[in-house]
Amino acid sequence: MAPSHVFDAHPLVQKLESIFALADDEKAAILSMPMQVATLRADQDVVRVGDSPSRSCIILEGMTATYVSTSKGRRQIVSFGIMGDTPDLQSLLLEEMDNSLSTLTPCTLGFVQHAVLRDVCTRFPRIAAALWRSTLVDAAIFRAWMTSIGQREGYSRMAHLFCELVARKRAVGLVEEDRCAFPITQTELADALGMTAVHVNRVLQALRSDGHIVLDQGWLTVPDWDRLVAVADFDATYLHVKENRPAA
Amino acid sequence: MRYFFDIDDGDGAVTDDEGVHFRTLEEAQAIGAKTLASLALEALPNGGHRRLSLDVRDESGRVVYRAFLEFGSERPG
Incomplete structure (x- = not known):
């Protein structure tokens, strides 16, 4: 098995490790997930409301914005994504997108098929727990934004x-x-x-x-x-x- | 087109050195007016009277829009 620091260079490993301790075999499993790497310009939509994607992305480089638009065309950005984040992971379990995701800067995104993510989560329940924890932190960030917008x-x-x-x-x-x-x-x-x-x-x-x-x-x-x-x-x-x- | 928004929220005027880009003057006016209203929301609890004002300058430095909001209050009787 490769030395531990090799795994730590993977943005998703780095992100998950910042909130959840992973074992080396778990890091190796994340590293071995087939990933389609794409480079996008700034201000490009990655997924839109109503899409039903068969894959989710990992931000390898750059920043993203998750947003919702009102019927009058006004946009609310509900979160920013940074390296290591999985800004549309919800599509793994929620079939239809209820928000859009766009690049804020030029981005390098790693797309992982949902089937691959499901398989890794089944074989490594602690990876599933780490991703769960990550989405719970995302929810905490939404709560903090709501508090700020409403009260600060x-x-x-x-x-x-x-x-x-x-x-x-x-x-x-x-x-x-x-x-x-x-x-x-x-x-x-x-x-x-x-x-x-x-x-x-x-x-x-x-x-x-x-x-x-x-x-x-x-x-x-x-x-x-x-x-x-x-x-x-x-x-x-x-x-x-x-x-x-x-x-x- | 870049517009500059000099705003006095009642605690003193602040000159805008950076400006904000808008496609049209109408858009700059609308956002300027909305900004004044949202600043009023934050400033109003301080006192029974307050005047907030806004000057919008274009790139040549000419004032192209001017707006103010005045809040007054009293306890009758």
Whole structure:
């Protein structure tokens, strides 16, 4: 069997390991799943409402947006996907898509047939448990967004999203020295936060001038994490990231 | 077209140095007005009177739209 660090390089293994300890044979099983790798440009739909896909994707690189559109054509982004996430895994058990998924940035996606996922989950019940845990964390993230949109003012609502994205990216090794890629546009932030693009623009400028964030050409730096956490009223418990996981 | 939204929410004016892109002035106006209303929701609990205002500038710096919202209250009797 290959050494453990080989398995850890697989984005899905890395993601699941951040919330659930996997044994080497389980990691090997994930690694051996046949995967069709596709490169997509930014702003491309991966699946749409009403589709009945026979496969789900793993984000190998890039960011995605899960969204729902109203009949008036207004879009609510309900979550962002990052490396290692499985943003349309629900289609494994829910036949018809009730949301759409698009790329936010150029993405590399690994598509795995549902039959393959079912087989792996049957042979390795702990992988099924890990995926279950991952979808439960996704649900916790939805609850946090709902709370923010319903109860937090624009300033802390946006700060909360920044905290969440940094914490999630940190869990899969995408944060270096308090700095990570932040490719989300103001329009996308507006659609995610339930604010107008003008309000987003105003709050972003305020967060910057108050020294909570530095945004430079798609890179986000958080100069003082504890201060941003306080402003955001952020408690990372809902992300259920395991402490003391092995270094990537 | 880029439009700049200078907003005073009653706690002081903030000049917009970055602007937001809109296809038409009508769209910029509509979103500007909606923004003023949502800022009012956040600002209103502070006091019985408040005036929020908005200037939209185009790329040449000319003010092309101006709006305000005023909240007043009293306890009669």
